[in-house]
Amino acid sequence: MEQQKLLALLEELHQELEKTETVDVKTGEVLASLKEDIGKLVREESSIEDGQEGLSRNLSEALDHFEEDHPKISMAIQYVLDSLARMGL
Known part of the structure; x- marks a missing residue:
């Protein structure tokens, strides 16, 4: 269930x-x-676990970059990071 939510x-x-x-x-x-x-993750070319490390790093960098000028993107990024954390990834 949590993985489906993350993919969404x-x-x-x-x-x-x-x-x-x-x-x-x-x-x-x-x-x-x-x-x-x-x-890659949405098209299931790699599993969440396989792609998580690079994705988490890129999401964290992007969160810092978009925080001021793109609040909707920042919020979406934070939701994804929170979901990864809840999944223990």
């Missing part, structure tokens, strides 16, 4: 990221990295 949150985050217009090089790099990681 990842899909929601992926949709929010798709709506974000790139305004600078760093934002573009962060978006591209997150989209790739999330895309």
Whole structure:
């Protein structure tokens, strides 16, 4: 159940990221990295456990980057991080 919820949150985050217009090089790099990681997990190219370490690191970095200018994305990222923590990942 928790993994299904996490996948739903990842899909929601992926949709929010798709709506974000790139305004600078760093934002573009962060978006591209997150989209790739999330895309792999959503399409089940890797399991949550296999992709968790890189995803968690990228999410934490993205949270810091988007916190001020993109509050909806920051909130979605925090939900995903919280879900990973609840799953013990």
